[in-house]
Amino acid sequence: MHPLREQARNLRQRGKSYHEIETRLGIGRSTLAYMLRDIQLTEVQKARLDRRQRRNQIHFGESQRRFWNKTSGRSDNPKQAARREIMRQRRLAYCHARTGAELETFKSKMRAAAARRYKPHNPIQPPRTLDQATYRMCLRQAPLLGYHPNWNYVISRGNGYVAVKCPDHPRCTPRGYVPVHRLVLECKLKRPLLSKEVTHHLNGKPDDNRADNVTNTNPSEHAKAHARPCLMNQLVCSFCGKSFTRPKRRKIPLSGNVFDTQSCVARFYNLGRIGRPSPRRLPPEEKRRRKAAYVRRWRQRRREALDKSTTTC
C-alpha cells in the first residue's frame, strides 16, 4: 500500500475528519472519501465530528434562531446551563432597559421591524400603488426624455412616496432613485422638470401617481394648497371700537386690550403725537396761518394782562 494512503487510513481510524487529513497530507477530500469509504467510525468519533461540523455552521438564519430560542445544540452540562441562564437574564434586562418591554414583546417587535426592513418586492410587477396605465405611459415616454426607469427596483419611501431606480436621470439621488410622481409628470408634460417646480398630488395621497392626479406647481402655490384653514377670532378694538378678525393662534393679552391697527395701539397707550399731525408736514400757507393765529392769541393775552395790571394799580 502507498505510504500516504496508509497514513490516511491510520488518521481516519483515529477519528480525524477528511478536512484534517487533507490539511495534513495534502490529499483532496473527494479522493479521501473514496479511499476511506469502508472505514466505520465509533460513536464517540462520530459525535466529535458532529460537534466540529455544528461549530463551523454559523450562518445568519441559524444563529438568529439559536440566539432567540436556545433549543438546538444544548448540552446537559450544568455549568453551561448556568451560563445560559445568566445570559438569558442579561438579555431580559437589556430588552427591558431598552424598550421597557418583556422579552416576548421585544422579540415580536424585532421580527416586525425585520419584516418591514426586508419586505420582498415583486421583481416583475410594478408595485400596487402604480396603476397599469401610468406604468405603461412612463415606459413609453421616459425613453423619449433620454432616460429609462428600471421598474424592477421600485421602493416605497418611509414618508409615503414611491421612488424608482433611474440612474441616468439628471436629478436622481446618489443611489439613483427618482420619485415616481416627478417622473410621471415629466412623462405627462414631455419635458424634464426644473428643480424649482413642485409636483402636487391632487387627492393628497403621496402614493397615488396616476397621471391625472399629479399637477405641476411652484413652491408658493404648493404651500397654499397644503395650508390648513386658519381659525379666526372676531374681536372689537379697545380704542376705536371697530370689529376686526385676527388668527386664533395670536394670543389675547391678560389686559384684554386688542387693537385693529398700530395707530390705535399708539393712541391707546399715548405713544408719540396724539391726533395731531406733525407741524413739519403742514403746507406752508397753513403753517403761516397757524403762526399768525398764535401771535394774535399771544398779543391778545398780553394786552389783557396789561389791561388787568393797569386797572388794579
Ligand SMILES: [Zn+2]
Ligand atoms: Zn402637494
Ligand SMILES: [Zn+2]
Ligand atoms: Zn382701532
